[in-house]
Every structure is written in structure tokens, then in C-alpha cells.
Amino acid sequence: MNDNKTSKKDLFNGIDFLDLDTLLSDEQKMVRQAVRDFVKKEISPNIEKWAQEAYFPENIVIKMGQQGLFGPQLSTTYGGGGLDYTSYGLMMQELERGDSGMRSTASVQGSLVMYPIEKFGTEVQKQKYLPKLASGEWLGCFGLTEPDHGSNPSGMQSKFSDRGDHLLLNGSKMWISNAPKADLAIVWAKDESGRIHGLIVERGVEGFTTPETHNKWSLRASCTGELVFDNVKVPKENLLPGKSGLGAPLTCLDSARFGIAWGAIGAAMDCYHTTLTYAKQRQQFGKPIAAFQLTQKKLSEMLTEITKAQLLAWRLGKLMDEGKANTPQISMAKRNNVAMALQVARECRQILGGMGITGEFPIMRHMMNLESVITYEGTHDIHLLILGQAITGIPSFS
Ligand code: TGC
Ligand code: FAD
Numbered sequence: 539m540n541d542n543k544t545s546k547k548d549l550f551n552g553i554d555f556l557d558l559d560t561l562l563s564d565e566q567k568m569v570r571q572a573v574r575d576f577v578k579k580e581i582s583p584n585i586e587k588w589a590q591e592a593y594f595p596e597n598i599v600i601k602m603g604q605q606g607l608f609g610p611q612l613s614t615t616y617g618g619g620g621l622d623y624t625s626y627g628l629m630m631q632e633l634e635r636g637d638s639g640m641r642s643t644a645s646v647q648g649s650l651v652m653y654p655i656e657k658f659g660t661e662v663q664k665q666k667y668l669p670k671l672a673s674g675e676w677l678g679c680f681g682l683t684e685p686d687h688g689s690n691p692s693g694m695q696s697k698f699s700d701r702g703d704h705l706l707l708n709g710s711k712m713w714i715s716n717a718p719k720a721d722l723a724i725v726w727a728k729d730e731s732g733r734i735h736g737l738i739v740e741r742g743v744e745g746f747t748t749p750e751t752h753n754k755w756s757l758r759a760s761c762t763g764e765l766v767f768d769n770v771k772v773p774k775e776n777l778l779p780g781k782s783g784l785g786a787p788l789t790c791l792d793s794a795r796f797g798i799a800w801g802a803i804g805a806a807m808d809c810y811h812t813t814l815t816y817a818k819q820r821q822q823f824g825k826p827i828a829a830f831q832l833t834q835k836k837l838s839e840m841l842t843e844i845t846k847a848q849l850l851a852w853r854l855g856k857l858m859d860e861g862k863a864n865t866p867q868i869s870m871a872k873r874n875n876v877a878m879a880l881q882v883a884r885e886c887r888q889i890l891g892g893m894g895i896t897g898e899f900p901i902m903r904h905m906m907n908l909e910s911v912i913t914y915e916g917t918h919d920i921h922l923l924i925l926g927q928a929i930t931g932i933p934s935f936s
Contacts, residue, residue: 603674617672639760
């Protein structure tokens, strides 16, 4: 083994301690490189400023669309990328090396907006919306969470009734990524019998507003808001007919949670690389802090955890491609990899000392972002309980 070669490769390309690249196809590596280059050019030079200013750069949406970041795993018929799930994961990893908020934009658009339209929508809906969403001409959002129903979406109160020539929608959603800028929302609401359905609600319709959520310390370069429906008339043809019940939104979440399991590795990689470089340069007591055993312990443990997370994500990608992955497996990967990334970010912040809290380095931004990532798409504990149910056969949610 050539140590110099390994460390150089690590620094510029990514962490690959177990030579996992040999498990990837040339196409997968090419796709990864393309997003890595995109992030270096379009995101990394600006992200600290965007995050400090709590600014969502709307023009990044069209650029992401051009880069194929929206629905890379979906069918090419309507503008998706036609790629495998591992490629999708690698793309999310590279994007989140840049910023979790940027990855959120892609996760929501691809897995939570385009995915339900492609899987549950009519041919007319697919043709009308998917090409515009894939290209980034339109931005979408996904409304499941409500003020009083987060971890338990089955209790949602948003509802609609059949008024002959239209559906009348009332209710509200909270914590919705992209909401303030979105052109359309996929909204989950109950019909008169209490059954959950997905509706496509376009911006501009009377009674529909999207107030922005301010004062976030996390995902500051991503915009978050509410969806408020006050007697909104939704055309009947905007109902997603292909699947109803809570299983419909949860199916979308499986796809998005898979992307997060990969994305979190990217955030951890960026923290690790930044810290390794810093620790080799920063001198205390007459030597680089990388020379201290306690720093080496932290770095060694981080590398080990990142490598384990990579293996988990890679195996899950294979299962997804074979159509064999199940929800508890996805929960294990999302839960483990996000917690791993958050722990790495916290350790890295310590190694950088005071500098770790500044915007000169990406660590604190990643760390704060990951506090949202560990909460959204099912909290750390909800995923633990999904695993608990799979192990014991006994649901413990209620
Ligand atoms: P439960 O009784 O277990 O299930 C209800 C029905 O759904 C089926 N099901 C699934 N179907 C497909 N995929 C899955 N992952 C599924 N999980 C369950 C289930 O078989 C059942 O079907 P049926 O036919 O028998 O009716 O439901 P429950 O009410 O007990 O809840 C289970 C629980 C707690 C696991 C679930 O509610 C949950 O996952 N809660 C977490 C909520 C969550 O993740 N919210 C995310 C909101 S979106 C978001 O955060 C986006 S952030 C985006 C970004 O910025 O990146
Ligand atoms: P709660 O459900 O109130 O949970 C609070 C605490 O109680 C958690 O620690 C939880 O684990 C614990 N808890 C709850 N139930 C149990 C139980 N049965 N057993 C043990 N512990 C339990 N939602 C969307 O629909 N679309 C979006 O685009 C979206 N984007 C988001 C963006 C951001 C920045 C954030 C922060 C959230 C976003 N969410 C979105 C909402 C997110 O999915 C919810 O915050 C999450 O599901 C948790 O719901 P909650 O915040 O209401 O917490």
C-alpha cells in the first residue's frame, strides 16, 4: 500500500479506506465526479455567505435541474435521469458535501414531489408537471407534517371534501422545505371518510398561502415555511389516484430517506477532510495537533465510522436496485448515517478549537444542518422504533 498515494486520493476525491470504488461502475464514478465538480463550482464558493445571510439562492434550482439532480433515479420518459439508486445516492453524497440544505432541495424535488407524481399520478399529470420539475423550471414541496402532527402524520387534520366540480381543501402544514418559493405542493389530506390522499396544489390558487419560517439556526440556505389552505378549490384532476392511505407518503419517504443516508456521508467527509488538513497544519506545544494521540484517536474513529456508513449505504443501494430494500433497512441506514455525521461534525468542531465555531470553516454549518437532518424524514428515535417493530413484531408508537 502506498500511504502517500492513499492520503492524496482521500483529500481530493473522497474517503475510500476500503477501496470501495472498485464496487462502483465507471458510470457511477462519472456521475459522482460530475456532481463533485458542480458543487465545487456552484455551491462551495458561496455557501457560507448564503448560510450566514439565511439566503436561498433561487437560481440554483435551474442549475441543479440542468445538472440532473432532480429525480436522477426516475424514468427518462418524463425527464428523470434513468440512473440506478447507487448513482442517486452518490449524487446526494456529493451535494451534501456542499450543504445539507442544497441536498434537501434535491431530495424534496426528486423523491417527494416528482416521485409521487410519477408513481401515483395520471398520464396527464406526469406530462404536465414532471418535465418542468426535472429541469428546475418549477420548484415543488411536500406537505405532510402539521403543527400538531409531526411523528404521527396519521392524525393529520388537513381535509378535503368533494364539491361536485372541485375538491375543497382546508388545513395547514408546517416545516415544509421549499414552501415559500415552490410553484406547487404535494399535499397529503384526508377525504370525508378519513382516508389520506395526495393532491397537487399550484401556487396562485385563491386561499393558498406559504408563510416563511424565520430564525432557523439550521439549514439556513434552504427555505422553510408553512402551507395554509383556507377553502382552497383544487381541481379534481389534481388528485393523485394511484395510491391512498398513509402508505402513499411513506413510500415517498423511503426514497428520500435512502438519499439522506448517502447525503449524510458527504457532510461527514467534508468535516473530516477539513479537520485532517487543519490538524496537520495547526501547531501547539511545538508540533502539529495531528501528532497528539487524542487527535489521532478522534480521526481514526471518524474514519472507521464513515467507512462503516459507506458500506451500509452501498449495500442498501444494491438492495434498492434489486427492489428488495425494506423500510426498516432504510431506517437503519438513515438513522445510523445521520447520527454518525453529526458525531463526526461535533468531534471535528472540537479539533478546530475556536476556529471551529467560525464561518471560515464548514464544520459548524454542517453540524447545525445535521440537527435538522436527524429530525426530519422521521426522527432518530422514530427510526429506532421502526427497527424495534421489525425486530419484535410489536409497534410501540402509540
Ligand atoms: P402504520 O400503521 O405503521 O402504517 C400505516 C400504513 O402505511 C404502511 N407503511 C408504509 N408503506 C410504505 N412505506 C413505508 N415506509 C411504510 N410504513 C408504513 C403500513 O403498512 C400501513 O399500511 P396499511 O395498508 O395497513 O394502512 O402507521 P403509524 O401511524 O403507526 O406510523 C408509523 C410511523 C411512526 C413509522 C410513521 O408515521 C412515520 O414514519 N412517522 C415519521 C413521520 C415522518 O417521517 N415525517 C416526514 C415528513 S416529510 C419530511 O420530513 C421532509 S424533509 C425533506 C428535506 O428537506 O429533505
Ligand atoms: P414531534 O413528533 O413532536 O417529536 C418530538 C420528539 O418526540 C422527538 O424527539 C420524537 O422522536 C419524540 N417522539 C414522538 N413520538 C414518539 C414516540 N411514539 N415514541 C418516542 N418518542 C417519540 N415535513 C414535511 O412534511 N415536509 C417537509 O418538507 C419538511 N421539511 C422539514 C425541514 C426542516 C428544517 C425541519 C426541521 C422539519 C421538516 N419537516 C418537514 C418536518 C419533520 O418531518 C418533522 O419535524 C419530524 O417528522 C418530527 O416532527 P415534530 O417536529 O412535530 O416532532
